[in-house]
Amino acid sequence: MQNRFAQPTSKAMNLFFIIFLAVGSLLAGSVALLYRAEFNTFLSEIKVQERNSLGLQSIAIGDKFDTIVGDLLFLSRQNELLTYLASGDPQEKKAIQAEYTEMLVAKKSYDQIRYLDTNGMERVRVNFAGGKPEIVPEEKLQSKSRRYYFMDTFVLGEREVFVSPLDLNMEQGRVEQPLKPMIRFGTPVFDNKGVKRGIVLLNYLAANLLELIKAEQAEKKSANMLVNTEGYWLLNPENEKEWGFMFEDRAKISFAVVYPEEWRMIRQQGVGQMQTKNGLFTFTTIYPLQEGFRFRSGSGEPHRPFAIGLGPSKYSWVLVSQIPPEVMTNHTRALMGRLFKIGAGLFVLISYGAWQLALAITKRRISQAQLVELALYDPLTGLPNRKFFFDRLEEGISHSVRHGRRLGLLYIDLDGFKAVNDTMGHGAGDELLIKVGVTLKKILRKPDTVARLGGDEFAVILFEIKGMEDARRVGEKVVEALCQPFQLKAGTARIGGSVGAAIFPDHEDTADALIKQADAAMYAAKAKGKSTCVMAFDSGLSKIH
DSSP states (O other): OHHHHHHHHHHHHHHHHHHHHHHHHHHHHHHHHHHHHHHHHHHHHHHHHHHHHHHHHHHHHHHHHHHHHHHHHHHHTOHHHHHHHHHOOHHHHHHHHHHHHHHHHHHOOEEEEEEEOTTSBEEEEEEEETTEEEEOOGGGOOBOTTSHHHHHHHTSOTTOEEEOOSEEOEETTEEOSSOOEEEEEEEEEEOTTSOEEEEEEEEEETHHHHHHHHHTTTTOSSEEEEEOTTSOEEEOSSGGGSOGGGOGGGTTOSHHHHSHHHHHHHHHHSEEEEEETTEEEEEEEEOOOOTTEEEOOOTTOTTSOOSSOBOGGGOOEEEEEEEOHHHHHHHHHHHHHHHHHHHHHHHHTTHHHHHHHHHHHHHHHHHHHHHHHHHHBOTTTOSBOHHHHHHHHHHHHHHHHHHTOEEEEEEEEEESHHHHHHHHOHHHHHHHHHHHHHHHHHHSOTTOEEEEEETTEEEEEEEEEOSHHHHHHHHHHHHHHHTSOEEETTEEEOOEEEEEEEEETTTOSSHHHHHHHHHHHHHHHHHTTSSOEEETGGGTOOOOO
């Protein structure tokens, strides 16, 4: 009897070990996959977060430069200044001083505003000392004819702008204490007869710009840095590493020296991410200047004028965020400890059930992603659908209002599409719609949006255009492209496109009204014989209220 039961017991034990090994292997593999997926998700999220953060900072810096240059050009054509140049009336000089004072108080971001004559002599100067404007009296005005910023600016033409490097302000040959980061902006002044009469100079307190970058760092694990083209830190969490090119004892303290391999990759690529033994680096090279700007080169020789005018493509900084390796290591350790506890518990209790749960969660995520895609994109062409289009239009209008930009809207209806469906079949019609979507995307810029609203109707949002001619030009390109033959499996299809265009805010100032104008213009295009582009007001329509 004992021998009869020994064999089943032994087989049961063997089966137990087989199941044990199978379940153990499955659980170990599942934990390893979960670890890899979780870590990759963590890394991907960190990378996206860092890229987005640098992108926002880059835009903010560009906007700041645009604002400063706008102030500068305004001052160069200031009515009081032009009147003073024509008459020499001392009262007008006081009016200039009052204007400068008001700007310093309102902006709180300029250290000085000056007007210098053709000989480099200061004629009007208002300082912003201790948070209060201070008009410098006549007897204390100085000649700056030999200073680089006067020489660099005075040689420029009308509406050209000189921008100095970002460095520290110096007084009597020494770095001012406490440190005062400074960028100087200058432009020539021309009187009403077109004669050059001197320059206007703004000393911008660059600490305001650096604070924009610091503000992005508050809730992050990364260290935000700003580096000049020579690899020196302009901003570093450790203040003693900044401004190496301004101090002899810091000359060898720079990003390029501390991180030579990373600096080499940054100079080669300009924009990107890399993970090295020193952590995860995200970087982007920013060019804050627009066409017409000029700047002096050489951060090590702040008192010499430039030899030749350098354009905006040469003026750059590098925004860098660094996530130290300890952050990655700590996350890895915490993740491994967490997964070990989960794995042990699951192995004892619900190893197989845990796998089913993970599978169910994965399926749920995929399903949610599919639902989102179905909700926002046309299943045939892959283009944004009507809902996504209206959301993008509202966002675009809000952006245009905030930044004072224009937005264009094109309504497109295919001409001759029904004939293709009738003669070549609905399969050919679907293929044609897909190819139309591809064609429209090729015509447009990356920021623009093309959507399929339904049937053979499409719409295009043109972001940040200059005016009606931009929209008309794109509309005519659309018409030209749609009039080209399309090669389908069933044969060659020839169609056209009627395009209606409307501009925000020129034609309408709400999304619904803008759509109505573009739609009406599209019907006007059809009435003109199809395959043409009609602007909203060209169609004879009045503004919709």
